[in-house]
Amino acid sequence: STVWSEMPMGPPDPILGLTEAFNKDTDPRKVSLGVGAYRGDDGKPLVLDTVRKAEKIMLEKALNHEYAGIVGLPDFTKLSLAFAYGKNADVLKERRVAGVQTLSGTGACRVMGELMARFRGQGTPIYVPNPTWGNHIPIFKNSGLEVRKYRYYDPKTVGLDFQGLLSDVQAAEDDSLFLLHACAHNPTGVDPTREQWAELSKLMKAKKHTVFFDCAYQGFASGDSEKDAWAIRRFVDDGHCIALAQSFAKNFGLYGERIGALSVVCNDADEAARVTSQLKLVIRPMYSNPPIYGARLVTEVLSDPALTQEWSAECKAMADRIISMRTELRSCLERLGSKRSWEHITSQIGMFCYTGLTTEEVLKIRGDAHIYFTNDGRISMAGVTTSNVEYIAKSIFTVTG
Ligand code: PMP
Secondary structure, three states: OOOOOOOOOOOOOOOHHHHHHHHHOOOOOOEEOOOOOOEOOOOOEOOOHHHHHHHHHHHHOOOOOOOOEOOEOHHHHHHHHHHHHOOOOHHHHOOOEEEEEEEHHHHHHHHHHHHHHHHHOOOOEEEEEEOOOOOHHHHHHHHOOEEEEEEOEEOOOOEEOHHHHHHHHHHOOOOOEEEEEOOOOOOOOOOOOHHHHHHHHHHHHHOOOEEEEEEOOOOOOOOOHHHHOHHHHHHHHOOOOOEEEEEOOOOOOOHHHOEEEEEEEOOOHHHHHHHHHHHHHHHHHHHOOOOOHHHHHHHHHHOOHHHHHHHHHHHHHHHHHHHHHHHHHHHHHHHOOOOOOOHHHHHOOOOEEEOOOOHHHHHHHHHHHOEEOOOOOEEEHHHOOOOOHHHHHHHHHHHHO
């Protein structure tokens, strides 16, 4: 026998495995509401016009395919940081943000996990919301951290358990590491209000916690990327030396290009240079350097004010379509006479709707109606269209009454 013949079959990924099952399904009614990737009202993936334009500009430049540096393309990182922290952010003027290009948001989280395990020690706890994006848990575990959960979502109100959240932040040992979703919390679609963010920032400060923002949906939540960066900027204004993972998968529709950034706000430029040097030491043996295609596209768009403005409108159109499908799905369910409250469909924000459906109900809907979404009841609103919303509502209604 070989090492290979001893290997057991691994379980399918809870989200990507769903896509595999969907692809195998031959029923014409099938609907995919699993993966968080945007679809137009025609149900097809969307390439933004601004991205097409950037591709054209890029092609005309006839660039070469040399390696990027370990930290990626400097122009991209600069624009990416301005996008998150704000063009006129003091921390950027003072050159005290260490920033590197990463393999999208996932890569940023992993690099951060590795850095923490290296400097805080193997088994250092990282507190993540309960629930959180499923991949957060193995990302940080595999980095060598111990994943602990803080209270976030209250199934009774289908909303934020703010008191529980504050209690858990308070109860954690001082100087702990906390992961927060910057906006459009995945999977719940439940975000703190501005007042709640401000209170949380104050408590995090008092507890000397290190805050790590995961920002995968800037622009996708409200349709306005400035608004969606509010929490990040507030924490920085409050003097937090935050770390930040950014992804351009959703807001630019660049999923497969793996384009994102990791940054750390430092006390001064010298500290930022040291942090950058350590990030390089983490990255180099992992994947040497990041891909350049997506970085070039984002750079073309964000370095041109006219293209940026056009992008902004396109991003808003995606967010608006999702918001209108929320309204539509909710009113369909209400029109059918559902006894449950579906108010949370419209109060939640971002790509996902956390329906409150039980795993049993989810499996029944999958079996009977061929509608695929995760067992925790999370629906990707991006897959809901004017032509399938009624079918989805009816199928949910049939199972829930
Ligand atoms: N963080 C969160 C909260 C997400 O929802 C996602 C995407 N599903 C990511 C990070 C990472 O996505 P990507 O690696 O494609 O940027």
